[in-house]
Amino acid sequence: MKVALLSDCYLPRLGGIEVQVHDLAVRLRGRGHQVSVFTATPGAHGERGGFVDVVDGIEVHRLALRLPFELPVNPLAPPELRRRLQQGGYDVAHVHMGVVSPFAVDCARVTTSIGLPTTMTWHCMLGAAAPLFRLVPTVRGWAEAGVAMNAVSGVAGEPLQRAIGDAGVVENLPNGIDVSAWLTERGPQAGADGIRVVSAMRLAARKRPMALLHAVLRVRELAPDVPFTLEVLGEGPDRARLQRFVDRHDLAGTVRLVGRVSREELRRTYADADIYVAPARLESFGIAALEARTAGLPVVGLWGSGLNEYVEDGVNGFLAGDDEALAGCVARLLLDDALRRRMAEHNRQVPPAQSWEHVLERAEAEYARAIALAGARR
Structure with a gap:
């Protein structure tokens, strides 16, 4: 099967959708499919304007404009x-939708207008915008046009299903993970600095890193005699504000803002850590939390x-x-060594269902569904 993956964002940008679309492309290719990526993200050296490069064996069409901050937006892309x-x-065609995805919206308009079978994955929580999606007919119109809708989780899919009503069925197509790559041989062990708590996120308001720091203050009150540290892995626009909070509340000995790390560094950190905390409310999936689990x-x-x-x-x-x-749950794990170790052992012994093998089967089923829906419309 020849598959076009369409996404506003792609490598070399780093983020949840970027990495997932890349990994999906590589693994589909490994199963014998022909795969191309279409994106509004410039290349590693600023390639744009329709430039085609090859990333890990995948043909990438970079329909990007020269914009400030290399924003992945190009309203001129649809004709090309x-x-x-x-x-x-x-x-x-497999369209990937995020919180704000103008390129993906244009892609959906193009693929449906030319009759190309299309599936659309929603990587975001609609949140407060859900009522707007029910009022604006665009999303329901895609479903009526035969787009096979899916979302990365049930909580992401429920408001989408309400938005399209009886025009279609929203299936579940989770993000994938290489289970063997994240399994750790060694169990968590508290070191000289106490119990290691970690969190990985973009340092932006939507991910609620400030709420995490407030939780740390509360945890210190609930478990005053248990030494622990929190390492926050990731970068983003809120870093300076978070550092000021750390300094103002004398948290320098407890909280460390590590910055962006590679996947290998993340694996090593998880292997030596004890607890993972994910404070975001509008988390449609949480790939970092799944990797930690x-x-x-x-x-x-x-x-x-x-x-x-x-x-x-x-x-x-x-x-x-x-x-x-949430602070109470973290404190409970700090105070109860047996509970913490029991949960850790369960997670190491029972792999999650979101392995790439399962996800690829679900993706192929969505491609077949999209082709069937397009054929029914014709």
Whole structure:
């Protein structure tokens, strides 16, 4: 099958969608499919304007404009995108939607207008915008046009299903993970600095890193005699504000803002850590938390996020109702060594269902569904 993956963002940008689309492309190719990527992200050396490069064996069409901060936006792309898709002999298009995805929206308009079977994966939580999606007919119109809709989790898919109503069915197509790569041989062990708590996220308001620091203050009150450290892995626009909070509240000995790290560094960190915390509310999936869970870390997050897909409350982590409860769950794990170790052992012994083998089967099923829906419309 010849597959076109269409996404605003792609490598060399780093983020959840970028990495997932790249990994999906490489693994589909490994299963014998022909795969091309179309993106509004410039190349590593600023390549744009339709330049085609090859990244890890995948043909990447960079339909990018020269914009400040290399923003992945190009309202001029549709004519050229249409030409390339029509001439490329593609069997199916796979559009990847994020929180704000103008390029992906244009891609969906192009693929449906030329009759190319299309599946659309929603990587985001609609949140407060959900009522708007029900009022604006665009999304329902795509479903009526035969687009096979899916989302990375149940909580991401539910508002989407309400938005399209009876025009289609929203399936679940989770993000994938290489389970064997994240399994750790060694169990968590508290070191000289105490119990190691970690979190990986973009340092931006949507991920709620400030709420995490407030939780640290509360945890110190709830477990005053237990030494622990928090390492926050990632970069973003809120870093300076977070550092000021750390300095103002005398948290320098407890909290370390590590910055961006490679996947290998992340693996090493998880292998030596004890607890993972995910404070985001609008987390459609949480790939970093899944990686930590696979590495054997008990995961503490918020109920009603994408973590519901792979964290079983009280079994391999905790899903808290609010920030106060989240701090309480972290404190409980700090205070109860046996509970923490039991959850860690469960996570190392029971792999998650979101392995790439399962995800690729689901993706291929969505491609078949898109082709069938397009055929029914014709």
